[in-house]
Amino acid sequence: MSERPPISPRSPRAALEPEQVPPPPRRSERARNPFVIVGNAIITLVLLAMIGTGVVYYYGKQTIEAPGPLQEDKIVNIPARAGMTDIAEVLQREGVIDSNRWAFIGAVFALRARSALKPGEYSFQKNASLHDVIATIVEGKVVQHSVTIPEGLTSEQIVDRLTDNDLFAGSVHEMPREGTLLPETYKFPRGTTREQVIQRMQSAQKRLVTEIWEHRSQDLPPNIRTPQDLVTLASIVEKETGKPDERSRVAAVFVNRLKQKIKLQSDPTIIYGLVGGKGTLGRPIKRSEITQPSPYNTYVIEGLPPGPISNPGRASLEAAANPARTRDLYFVADGTGGHAFTETYDQHQKNVAKLRSMEKQTQNDTAELPDDPASTAAAGAPDAQAAVPAARPTAAKRPPARAQAPKQPGTAQSTTAPQ
DSSP states (O other): OOOOOOOOOOOHHHHOOOOOOOOOOOOOOTTOOHHHHHHHHHHHHHHHHHHHHHHHHHHHHHHHOOOOOSSOEEEEOOOOTTTTHHHHHHHHHHHOOOHHHHHHHHHHHTTTTTTGGOEEEEEEOOOOHHHHHHHHHHTTTOOOOEEEOOTTOOHHHHHHHHHHOOTSSOOOOOOOOOOOOOOOEEETTTBBBHHHHHHHHHHHHHHHHHHHTTTTOOOOOTTTTHHHHHHHHHHHHHOOOOOOGGHHHHHHHHHHHHTTTTOOOHHHHHHHHHHHHOOOOOOOOBHHTTSSOOOTTTTTTSOOEEEEEEOOOHHHHHHHHHHOOOOOOOOEEEEEOOOEESSSSHHHHHHHHHHHHHHHHHOOOOOOOOOOOOOOSSOOOOOOOGOOOOOOOOOOSSEEEEOOOOOOOOOOOOOOOOO
16 A cells, blocks of 8 residues: 555645645737737727727717708808818808807818818808708809899990999900890809800890791891891880880881881980980980981981890890781870871871870970970880970971971870871
8 A cells, every 4th residue: 555645734724725826827829929919909999990980970970960050041152262261260150050160170071072162152041051051062052143134225234234233243345236135034143254244145145036037027128138137126126115015016117117118217216326325315305306317317217227226135026027917107105105006197197196185184394395305206115215295297207298297295106207
């Protein structure tokens, strides 16, 4: 039998303690590899970055899409050459974004929109979020302003209107030719140059005249050989009446006169010959001015004047291209804002007398102008040119067989008897 080692007596506490603490296990050679250590560190950092990015994305998305402070729709102008910080200041000052402009700047970077921000005048909607604000500026959806150019203005008058409108920039370098601008309602963003406005109006007029010329009546007189002649006739029609339903009939009067080689005898042509592009005379036509020589005075010249006397609109162009089928040669104001049309001079004189009788009943005390003022072409014309209160025909303007018309103050009549 083998001998057992003697048992040495120990205290209970000593008996519970291990006789020898085992050494810790050694790390494997693989775990101690520096590449593994670096890899573990990278994975840890990536995981932390992903978690951080997720948190930033969540809160950033909440911030970008949260309703903004605007209490109502508002138009704000972003000036040219404004940087991202400048834009943030403008938006903050106008109440489009809240006091934390850095949120806007951060949103611009997050949406990668820094280089796409565009100047201009923008309309921001009530409670527009940062995302909506930035998208509006990036897309360049600037506010379009409606600008209406009335029919019958001269080119000089139109340029004056554009010059007085602070919506536009720059100046007009050269006065457009008469009749080359189309009166219409256009939409322009703030800052459009006046030259661009003129070019757009000229392009629109050229397209429209070409279209109307292609569909013109084949029964027009030989005086109307070109689109320019059509514009000239339309410009006279435009100045003679402001009533849409009368334009084609007024055009018919002038077309019939051209066919019969009768002078047009239109008062607006007298005024244009006197003042040109200024458009209005500012007083009644004097009788002596009726026979005053001028290339535009159709009481003196035969046929059409050398060019338009205004910028006619679509309706007058269409009326000149396709006048009403009538045999009318005369028209005079009827006292109600329209005109009475007749085929004969005798009936025309009766209409003149009727109108004078109506005027006498409502005549106000007015001072007489010197030099026997004459009348204008048509009541209801687009401007003050139609306000001349005297009868026009004289013996020189009628056939010798006609009785001389009274010379007392009367009404505006657009044409007199043929010579």
